[in-house]
Amino acid sequence: MIPLRLSELVRRSAPRYTSYPTAPQFGPAVGPQDYDGWLRGLKGESASASLYLHVPFCRSICHYCACTTKATRRDEPIIAYADRLRREIALVADRTGPLRVSHIHWGGGTPNLLPPDVFDQLVAELCDRFDVRPDAEHAIELDPRWVTRESARRLKASGVTRASLGVQDFDEGVQRAIGRPQPYSVVQSAISALRSAGVDGLNLDLIYGLPGQTMRSVRLTARLAAFLGPDRISLFGYAHVPWLRANQRLIDxxxxxxSAARFDLAETARETLLEAGYVAVGIDHFAKPKDALRRAAQKGTLRRNFQGYTTDRSDVLIGFGPSAVGRLREGYVQNAADAAGWAGAIDAGRFATVKGRALTPEDRLRAEIIEKLMCGFEVDLGATAAAHGFKPAIFADDLEKLGKLAEQEFVRIDGWRVTIAKDAPALARIVASAFDAYLGAAARHSLVV
Incomplete structure (x- = not known):
């Protein structure tokens, strides 16, 4: 048998598994009335909730971006959007009552384009409508180019505890190729402003697989990111999907x-971050040894959701804004991705849910198995199946799919226990996909590395 090389294996594509079933399996069978009923079922209960608020605006669109966002030079559309966001918050709260909230996350787009007084009003609305816990994590994704000392101070005053800054790459040539000019000094100033304001939880996002990257440039970017000393660094592979995102057609x-070079770039960045004292968490996060994300990984309480790896243990995720996804006990829901469709529904006083997925008992079982593999790289199929009322034999065919990986020791199968080799965390998505009952019917996915 010819030995398989890890660099060859990770040329395959697989879902990122920020949910299961994955987003391509969402459909119109779940709509606004279902979401309304699922929310009403939360009223009076003690379930903890996590809130995600999407802000779909940027000053300009970067060539690599695959987010649901659009460019605007004016604040007026953003202010009008915030007004509708308040109304959507009210729609949810009218059904659920004062849910206990343990996490708030602002994504985009560029959430820090919200004028400070408008952001303050939205936070006040959340606090008025929900029971936001005093120790809640309040996170926001930031474009470093729009962070000032005053805006950082306002974020802290509004309760923000964690900020994630989009760096991507520090090389000027790569920045030109992806349409995102952002000198190192700009990122350094943004971090200084946030720390001075008391926002101490910091994350930097890096991307490999971009045009013009070399081993040398990626190593330097990783070193510079580590030198800034954030608690966490995320390292994502660029997903080139020009058939879905027209702006990506600007990339040559x-x-x-x-694929071989992507693997080398990823390994170079990974090794550099480990040498700098960061500890790998999951497949694409790195954290300081004493960081809460690292501790969660050690304790086996690490979770994975649409924001990536998290310490969030909430029972419910509620999404606000265009394309936002929510998860309730009954299943997943997703808002209309187009801003006009979302706005029309909110203006009419109804939810903008256009698709979703009701969960079956087997979905819940497979979701837990996939999450365990993605977070801790091992799972006891027997114990997990029993906890859900299933017999482990349901996975007999799935284990056969892992046969070649097991023969070459990338995966160890001991009875019903599956463990991914310590030196092959990049395989987690491939191993997890063996337990995906819908994979054959899914859409195109990004490369594993």
């Missing part, structure tokens, strides 16, 4: 690294 396909 010929300038993109091939």
């Amino acid at each position: 396909d010929a300038a993109l690294p091939d």
